[in-house]
Amino acid sequence: MLVLLAACEKDYFAPPPVLDLAIPISFSGDIMPLFKADCYGSGCHDQGVAPNLTTGSAYDELTMLGYVDTSNAEGSKLYVRMIATVSPMPPKGKLSGEETNKVLAWIKQGAQNN
Amino acid sequence: MIKRIAGIILLTVSLQTAFGQDESEESTMPTKSLVTSTFENSVMANNQTTMVNAKKELGFIIQHRFGVIDNQYDLYGIYAPANIRLGLSFGVLKNLTIGFGATKNKMQYDLEWKYKILAESRGGGSPVTLTYYGDAAISGSEKTGLKNQDNEFKKANRLTYYHEFIASRKFTNKLSFQVGLNYSHRNIVDSATLTHDRMGTTLLGRYKFSPQSSVFLVYNMNLVSFDDKFSPLTNNNDPLKNDFTIGYEASTGGHQFQLFFGAAEGILNQEVRFNNTNDFFDKQIIVGFNITRQWGFN
Numbered sequence: 001m002l003v004l005l006a007a008c009e010k011d012y013f014a015p016p017p018v019l020d021l022a023i024p025i026s027f028s029g030d031i032m033p034l035f036k037a038d039c040y041g042s043g044c045h046d047q048g049v050a051p052n053l054t055t056g057s058a059y060d061e062l063t064m065l066g067y068v069d070t071s072n073a074e075g076s077k078l079y080v081r082m083i084a085t086v087s088p089m090p091p092k093g094k095l096s097g098e099e100t101n102k103v104l105a106w107i108k109q110g111a112q113n114n
Numbered sequence: 115m116i117k118r119i120a121g122i123i124l125l126t127v128s129l130q131t132a133f134g135q136d137e138s139e140e141s142t143m144p145t146k147s148l149v150t151s152t153f154e155n156s157v158m159a160n161n162q163t164t165m166v167n168a169k170k171e172l173g174f175i176i177q178h179r180f181g182v183i184d185n186q187y188d189l190y191g192i193y194a195p196a197n198i199r200l201g202l203s204f205g206v207l208k209n210l211t212i213g214f215g216a217t218k219n220k221m222q223y224d225l226e227w228k229y230k231i232l233a234e235s236r237g238g239g240s241p242v243t244l245t246y247y248g249d250a251a252i253s254g255s256e257k258t259g260l261k262n263q264d265n266e267f268k269k270a271n272r273l274t275y276y277h278e279f280i281a282s283r284k285f286t287n288k289l290s291f292q293v294g295l296n297y298s299h300r301n302i303v304d305s306a307t308l309t310h311d312r313m314g315t316t317l318l319g320r321y322k323f324s325p326q327s328s329v330f331l332v333y334n335m336n337l338v339s340f341d342d343k344f345s346p347l348t349n350n351n352d353p354l355k356n357d358f359t360i361g362y363e364a365s366t367g368g369h370q371f372q373l374f375f376g377a378a379e380g381i382l383n384q385e386v387r388f389n390n391t392n393d394f395f396d397k398q399i400i401v402g403f404n405i406t407r408q409w410g411f412n
Contacts, residue, residue: 008299009268009271009301009302009310010301011263011268011271011302012262012304012305013260013261013262013302013303013305014261014265015263015305050188087219087379087391088219088255088259091197091218091219092254092256093221093256093259094255095258096259096261097258097261098258
């Protein structure tokens with residue numbers, strides 16, 4: 001009964017924070033740690049599950065299999081999947097706006113292998 | 115003398131006839147009997163049936179959903195990230211079942227309750243089985259992903275709720291059908307969906323073609339979405355899709371196995387009604403299975 005009476009809210013998920021493209025984003029320094037923490041391991045995005053986001057494979061799989069589109073960063077499959085709230089990726093729950101903004105900024109800055 | 119004997123004979127015959135009529139009238143009186151095994155267990159794919167656990171019966175369920183069948187790289191969804199729920203349920207009273215479970219996606223933990231209000235019977239009584247089902251789930255996701263439009267985190271935004279009234283009828287030993295009316299509420303949603311409350315219906319039919327095997331069809335259809343003032347929404351850009359499932363069930367005593375093709379990757383009823391964007395009829399299909407087992411402790 002406590003659960004039933006806990007609360008009835010009518011909130012909406014927060015929009016991502018304002019993106020600052022002046023801050024350079026590094027693939028190896030900013031994006032790969034994010035993948036390592038939340039994306040591979042436990043049978044997720046490693047060998048056998050596209051895209052393979054492990055070190056040495058992530059950049060090629062993302063850029064060559066169509067997961068990033070530098071001409072339409074907001075429409076990139078990688079970014080769209082990561083900001084989805086209906087069926088989030090990672091499945092445990094959507095990442096923070098700051099983290100998804102790093103991915104968007106990296107794509108907008110040319111999706112370099114830096 | 116002859117008249118006396120004839121009178122005795124007539125009286126004897128009439129008495130026998132009278133008692134015989136009473137016995138035959140009694141034998142034609144319909145006997146009320148409860149209908150059993152409308153379905154083999156309380157869950158069919160992502161949906162509840164009208165069945166509840168027997169008193170002191172423990173039920174265990176494994177529910178597994180693979181990825182969308184859209185490319186061969188991940189073996190048509192088999193290697194894709196999967197969703198899974200493990201659940202236990204117990205018949206605390208004859209018609210009352212309490213259960214809890216854990217779901218991988220969004221790390222949800224749910225408490226469920228189910229009460230059979232009416233039992234279908236023959237020879238009198240209710241023509242249908244009527245059951246109420248409720249569920250409340252809490253998400254264990256990181257707070258950073260649950261912040262609201264004011265950039266603040268509320269514990270209540272981890273919660274979702276589901277309620278359903280279900281009516282079923284066993285038309286023959288082979289054919290059962292049920293219809294449900296449900297209500298779902300989510301405390302926090304994506305702004306694109308514009309609604310926190312949805313009301314829908316579930317249609318479920320099962321045909322048992324052999325003593326241990328059956329096929330089933332389920333269709334979950336949203337009837338109305340409500341805005342924040344609980345008025346029906348007229349938005350036609352609803353990104354959410356209805357869930358359709360077709361499947362097969364094998365049942366052996368206290369164990370059932372269901373294999374099915376559906377659309378929803380979520381498992382909890384409120385997830386299926388609120389977070390499904392896959393369209394079964396646009397070939398966005400997933401494979402799923404349920405395994406259930408019951409133990410009696412009477």
